[in-house]
Amino acid sequence: MEGKDQKKISKFLSLVLRHQPQIIGIKLDAQGWANVEELIHKINAKGRSLDFVTLEQVVETNDKKRFGFNNDKTKIRANQGHSIDINLGYVSKTPPEVLYHGTGSKYVNSIYKSGIQKQSRHHVHLSKDLKTAISVGQRHGKPVVLEILTEKMMHEGFEFFESENGVWLTDEVPVGYFKKLEEGVR
Structure with missing residues (x-):
């Protein structure tokens, strides 16, 4: 897949998983996770073409690592940057000096x-x-x-x-x- 196509998919995933899941008719759970099969199905139903292999490639090659799968890759979420109310389960840490x-x-x-x-x-x-x-x-x-x-x-x-x-x-x-x-x- 070309970089241009990956960027379009990444931007659309950011919109759906960070800000407006309702535009494709999905709901995120309390921690921001979406069911992968449902996500792919709903994106395709909106006239975009996406399969699991392409989704996996977008997640793995995104230079900003914006998205992550759960362990068995049945769920996906954005790693941060949400404008919707979710709990990513962050634990307080000591940051670098700068x-x-x-x-x-x-x-x-x-x-x-x-x-x-x-x-x-x-x-x-x-x-x-x-x-x-x-x-x-x-x-x-x-x-x-x-x-x-x-x-x-x-x-x-x-x-x-x-x-x-x-x-x-x-x-x-x-x-x-x-x-x-x-x-x-x-």
């Missing part, structure tokens, strides 16, 4: 006033590495990377979680817990 948040320059003034907010998602998404944060920021225009003061946040009672695909999550990053990286730093 995490990053990529955003667009047009949002920086707002962030410096109100902090980094989760908006319609369940959590604020943070990256372990600068390259990923820059890539995320580029989705929103001219990228800006904020360094998150995770140690300070931990000492002051904030919790962090790591999703199955390595994205770090927290409820918010208030003003005073981040600093802007200057261009060319690191």
Whole structure:
């Protein structure tokens, strides 16, 4: 399957498994899982072509590891980024000493006033590495990377979680817990 086709399927799966399962008529369980057979059937009934081999290929080759199967591959879910109410069962973890948040320059003034907010998602998404944060920021225009003061946040009672695909999550990053990286730093 071509990369272009995989990307279309991945985007549609993100829509269905993270935000709007009702558009194909499925229900996710409390932890965000969908039955694989039902998902494939309902996607095909909506005029898209999907089989298990293709779905498995999309899950295994997605560079952001957005989706995961259960052990016997009868269920699938998005690993994070949901706007619908589900419980992914995250356990609080100690994060790396430094995490990053990529955003667009047009949002920086707002962030410096109100902090980094989760908006319609369940959590604020943070990256372990600068390259990923820059890539995320580029989705929103001219990228800006904020360094998150995770140690300070931990000492002051904030919790962090790591999703199955390595994205770090927290409820918010208030003003005073981040600093802007200057261009060319690191």
